Amino acid sequence: MHLLGLKSNQIYNLLTTDWHGINFEPFEIIFKPAFDLAKISSRPCNLWRYREAIPIEKNAELITFNEGFTPLLSIGLGANLTILVKQEQLFSTGSYKDRGATVLTSHMKQLGISHLVQDSSGNAGAAIAAYAAKANIKCDIFLPEETSQAKLIQMAAYGANIVKIPGTRQDAALAAFEAAKNTYYASHSFNPFFIQGTKTFAYEVCEQLHWKSPDSVVLPAGNGTLVLGCFLGFNELAQAGIISKIPKIIAVQAKNCNPLAQAFHNGLKEVQKIEAQPTLAEGIAITHPIKGPQIIEAVLKTKGTFISVSEAEISSAWLQMAQKGFFIEPTSAAAIAGVTEYVKGLEKEEKIVTLFSGHGLKSLDKIEKILKVI
Numbered sequence: 001m002h003l004l005g006l007k008s009n010q011i012y013n014l015l016t017t018d019w020h021g022i023n024f025e026p027f028e029i030i031f032k033p034a035f036d037l038a039k040i041s042s043r044p045c046n047l048w049r050y051r052e053a054i055p056i057e058k059n060a061e062l063i064t065f066n067e068g069f070t071p072l073l074s075i076g077l078g079a080n081l082t083i084l085v086k087q088e089q090l091f092s093t094g095s096y097k098d099r100g101a102t103v104l105t106s107h108m109k110q111l112g113i114s115h116l117v118q119d120s121s122g123n124a125g126a127a128i129a130a131y132a133a134k135a136n137i138k139c140d141i142f143l144p145e146e147t148s149q150a151k152l153i154q155m156a157a158y159g160a161n162i163v164k165i166p167g168t169r170q171d172a173a174l175a176a177f178e179a180a181k182n183t184y185y186a187s188h189s190f191n192p193f194f195i196q197g198t199k200t201f202a203y204e205v206c207e208q209l210h211w212k213s214p215d216s217v218v219l220p221a222g223n224g225t226l227v228l229g230c231f232l233g234f235n236e237l238a239q240a241g242i243i244s245k246i247p248k249i250i251a252v253q254a255k256n257c258n259p260l261a262q263a264f265h266n267g268l269k270e271v272q273k274i275e276a277q278p279t280l281a282e283g284i285a286i287t288h289p290i291k292g293p294q295i296i297e298a299v300l301k302t303k304g305t306f307i308s309v310s311e312a313e314i315s316s317a318w319l320q321m322a323q324k325g326f327f328i329e330p331t332s333a334a335a336i337a338g339v340t341e342y343v344k345g346l347e348k349e350e351k352i353v354t355l356f357s358g359h360g361l362k363s364l365d366k367i368e369k370i371l372k373v374i
């Protein structure tokens, strides 16, 4: 399997994880980012303004739609609570996954990859398919059968070859892994270049807060590309002396599928096999996140926690946002429900940042269920 293509100026740290009987070897990139704040602020408002902090060598091979620098809006949640919400549903493919896709496809372009394989619950597949189209890379996306129709149509529109796999999201991942043996595995949850893109969420939050970090970030968590990206991004800024504290990471899962939250609250460092139920939050319906131990460790290191939210709480948070004019994916509403739960246990006020991770038009089937239920 062709995974990375090692470059002389980058050193990769090999880790071995047993993942349902298959020995994966997730790589991590050891790379020292640089930040010149004056240069950054003089550049266009997109995530490539942090150019020296993203490990892609050649500018000529960047695959970009000028994505990023999404607005950070203040939104009232009840009488005494205002939170800051990054509008990540506004990316060109409708979810924050474009952050990872622009960096990963730029890396593939640099390696001369002409064919990729990916597995997804929908949004990462849509993002990779769009960027692969721009990069002229042939693209096979493996998906669980219950993937939202809108996401399937979106991927097909970009020209991706859709492979529907009967069974769970995990079955789709295993099928993709097998198929990738002869091509390139562009997995958002496995390939570390994806997280080199999602980390820019943390950079943008701090820049939008005048290079200060918030007290906490509340993030939906499935495979943890956002949690791990944020952890990396905030740590890089702290190591560069730009921010003085790392915010707590509050990771939110659906009660119906919460292997990370269960492991965390049972004091375990690794996820156990769980019996999952279907959830409106399809983007985070991951029974066995491949980087489970790293995700749990990241949350622990920030003194954060995991929160599980019920289907009723997701529905009610979704309706609350819709009534304010935001049309978001139910997965994104899980994070809002998580904020409501998180603040109940707070002793003093915090500056809380969260996000709308995906656009509502991606998940009309689930939204229809919410509107029928209420």
Ligand SMILES: Cc1ncc(COP(=O)(O)O)c(C=O)c1O
Residues within 6 Å of the ligand: 095, 121, 122, 123, 124, 220, 221, 222, 223, 224, 225, 226, 227, 283, 284, 329, 331, 332, 357, 358, 359
């Ligand atoms: C809309 C949305 N929000 C959040 C997530 C969670 O991301 P991660 O799997 O990286 O934890 C996803 C993942 O697909 C998603 O589609």
